[in-house]
Amino acid sequence: MSEGAAPRRGRPPGKTGKAEETRARILLAARAVYGEQGSHGTTVQRILKEAGVSRPTFYKYFASVPEVIEEIVTACNAEVEGLFVKVFAQPQKAFYDYLPIALSGYLNWGRSLGPLMTTRFRELHDLSSPVSRHRDAHNDRIVNILHEAMVQHGRTPADVLALKTLVQGIEHLGYQFCAEAEHTDMPRYIAVMSRLCVSMLGNREDWEAMLASPFFSRLMALED
Structure with missing residues (x-):
């Protein structure tokens, strides 16, 4: 960085794209689970299994199953x-x-x-x-x-x-x-x-x- 240049702000390069991919993968998995199970049978655990992500990762992007x-x-x-x-x-x-x-x-x-x-x-x-x-x-x-x-x-x-x-x-x-x-x-x-x-x-x-x-x-x- 040249002297006097403003420091970079926001997410590191590539972070936003990866986050969007993860969120999209969770949504796609939830869509499949919801299609098979309906709203009453769709659970966080089933979405996690379908998406291959952890529980903390799910809650990083969504507050609840109803929100998804x-x-x-x-x-x-x-x-x-x-x-x-x-x-x-x-x-x-x-x-x-x-x-x-x-x-x-x-x-x-x-x-x-x-x-x-x-x-x-x-x-x-x-x-x-x-x-x-x-x-x-x-x-x-x-x-x-x-x-x-x-x-x-x-x-x-x-x-x-x-x-x-x-x-x-x-x-x-x-x-x-x-x-x-x-x-x-x-x-x-x-x-x-x-x-x-x-x-x-x-x-x-x-x-x-x-x-x-x-x-x-x-x-x-x-x-x-």
Whole structure:
């Protein structure tokens, strides 16, 4: 260090990166444990075993198991909200052209969660779970995303009740697909979800245009 230079402050070089890696490893392990065990079966000991870290290391980054689960649930909610924002930011010829992109993206996202998706569904009505506590706010944000997308595309936004009904219906079908269906069943689920979307968001012109489109007739299983 040259004479008169200010001393270095903060963490030593490389320390921040290692700390972030350790925290991320704990979160990844907790995500796996939570997916398998749910909020009531997720313990510090199970997370330590999965992550391969010590108890003091865990408490260096998190105050408790509920804090970790809270972060996992918040991150999952942000992922799916971000997915819909990204989809509706793409230029499409018609509003309903977003359906196959948004729905297949949502189902693939849910499938990528593995057991965590089933746990989320199981805890929707468990008031002690952060999934349940954040559900209404999470769904309301998706409703707002849909509302804003309709406005941006020059459409009259659907009634809030219709939007909420749609979001809850898609939510249920997504969980059912991930928990019970084979991946090859995706077209069937997209067909049902598309019908739900159009019934809640569409108008006469949408139905007429889609009935005249071989692609959407096949997509929604409308062909004779």
